[in-house]
Amino acid sequence: MSVQTLYTAATGMEALQQKLDVIANNLANVNTTGFKRDRANFEDLFYRTETVPGIQDAAGNYTPVGIQTGLGSKVQSTQADQTQGAFQQTNQPLDVAIQGNGYLQVTDPTGQILYSRAGNLSLNANGQLVVGDATVGYLLSPAISIPQTATSITIGADGKVSVQEAGSTTMQQVGQIQLARFINPQGLMSLGGNLLSQSDASGPPTQGVPGTNGIGTIQQGSLEASNVEPVNELIDLITTQRSFELNSQAIQAGDQIMQDITNLRRG
Amino acid sequence: MDRAIPFAAMSYYGLYISAEGAHAQSRRVETLANNLANADTVGFKRDFAVVQARYAEEMQRGLDYPGSRTVNDLGGGVRVAETKTDFSPGAFKRTGNPTDIAIPGDGFFMVRRPDGDYLTRAGNFMFNSAGRLVTQDNYPVLSDSGAPIDIDPDAGDWRLTGDGGIVQNGTQQNLALVKPRSLGDLSKVGQNLFKALAPAAPIAPEHRQVDGGFLEQSDVKPTTEMTELIEASRAFEANISMIKNHDQMMGTLTSRLLKFS
Numbered sequence: 279m280s281v282q283t284l285y286t287a288a289t290g291m292e293a294l295q296q297k298l299d300v301i302a303n304n305l306a307n308v309n310t311t312g313f314k315r316d317r318a319n320f321e322d323l324f325y326r327t328e329t330v331p332g333i334q335d336a337a338g339n340y341t342p343v344g345i346q347t348g349l350g351s352k353v354q355s356t357q358a359d360q361t362q363g364a365f366q367q368t369n370q371p372l373d374v375a376i377q378g379n380g381y382l383q384v385t386d387p388t389g390q391i392l393y394s395r396a397g398n399l400s401l402n403a404n405g406q407l408v409v410g411d412a413t414v415g416y417l418l419s420p421a422i423s424i425p426q427t428a429t430s431i432t433i434g435a436d437g438k439v440s441v442q443e444a445g446s447t448t449m450q451q452v453g454q455i456q457l458a459r460f461i462n463p464q465g466l467m468s469l470g471g472n473l474l475s476q477s478d479a480s481g482p483p484t485q486g487v488p489g490t491n492g493i494g495t496i497q498q499g500s501l502e503a504s505n506v507e508p509v510n511e512l513i514d515l516i517t518t519q520r521s522f523e524l525n526s527q528a529i530q531a532g533d534q535i536m537q538d539i540t541n542l543r544r545g
Numbered sequence: 546m547d548r549a550i551p552f553a554a555m556s557y558y559g560l561y562i563s564a565e566g567a568h569a570q571s572r573r574v575e576t577l578a579n580n581l582a583n584a585d586t587v588g589f590k591r592d593f594a595v596v597q598a599r600y601a602e603e604m605q606r607g608l609d610y611p612g613s614r615t616v617n618d619l620g621g622g623v624r625v626a627e628t629k630t631d632f633s634p635g636a637f638k639r640t641g642n643p644t645d646i647a648i649p650g651d652g653f654f655m656v657r658r659p660d661g662d663y664l665t666r667a668g669n670f671m672f673n674s675a676g677r678l679v680t681q682d683n684y685p686v687l688s689d690s691g692a693p694i695d696i697d698p699d700a701g702d703w704r705l706t707g708d709g710g711i712v713q714n715g716t717q718q719n720l721a722l723v724k725p726r727s728l729g730d731l732s733k734v735g736q737n738l739f740k741a742l743a744p745a746a747p748i749a750p751e752h753r754q755v756d757g758g759f760l761e762q763s764d765v766k767p768t769t770e771m772t773e774l775i776e777a778s779r780a781f782e783a784n785i786s787m788i789k790n791h792d793q794m795m796g797t798l799t800s801r802l803l804k805f806s
Contacts, residue, residue, distance in 0.1 A: 544793075
């Protein structure tokens, strides 16, 4: 019966709608520092096997491949695309971009370590480096304090944070930025606010000093832009919308079939 | 006068033939709906229903023979003989993700599910937290020796070679690339997987080829599917009209008979 057609096409529409949600979020985050675009992975649902391949039917015909009707599709996973975003030169001393696979580590109010690629650091009221906003930002881990007398801050490619104090001509190291990397960064959980948390899928972090073990280096005065390519997203948007329309046509065909059947019996 | 009325001449028979025709067309629509639902599924191969003419019942029962030119030679309607999968290659889409792998030409990856080994063309793999190459459903992707592919999570970078090898620290593990004896051997099980009815043979080393950073898109062509959808719906309608005609005919006949009796 063509009720199946309705359900099959509905699974397609539902999955495509989910894909549209993902695209919309990518587009909304075109300008988000360190944002990694997501993509929806599709898979087919299970199959209704009516005739097992190779069986002989009542008419004596062999069925070489059998009769299998697929029951639609679903979104299997949403996967973050880990490719590097473009580097934006800002010349702000507290903007850092990570070249490579590493993540900045921050401490949330409960003491849990979270991860971020957004290197727009700032100083809070206590002179500590925080990720994001100076008022609500989370402390960088390990914590780095900048003396109030500092006149300039330098962050090296190896993560060494040095300051020059008023009246002094030498640089003085005040901290060391450490990065974390994961075997499966795609398994990190997005928490919003440019923050990610470790999960069973991502595996535990491997910590290190920038520049070692392929963990990435730090570029001061730059920010990593989001890796969303608006053109690609718009193309995805168009194809998704069209696929959605095609599935709605299948629903209409199924509906028409049902209607024809219903009208079969004369009054 | 005692000659039996051929079975096909009985009015109910035509009714059933038309019903079967309608049934076959609605089955086609179901298959088309599944194709359209999977227009975005990585490595998906479209299905199509093969519709086959049937002999009239008299012939199936051995009471007449094909080509007898009697009323039975008109045929006995239609049925869906099988659903076949169209294995034509899908377009390759560049993703840039190193664990996305597409196979140009023939061949399938092997994936291990708890209930057995399966083939797939969907190469959207990833390394899980243990450093094992898995599908999006967390099923291990197999190497040519039939073992899962594991890399050391702490040992740094790995790369994919053009012939389907994963190299880390100088050790290479080759992805299993196999080819079933016949594509007709494969039945779909969902989750982008195919079950091979007979063991699939490995592809010869000189023919091994993969493209890293690419994904094979579904081979569903919307224009074809839409054209077929229109055709199937119209054929369905035609069969339904035939049923109505039969019904009307029999109604008239019955009322006439009742009038004379």
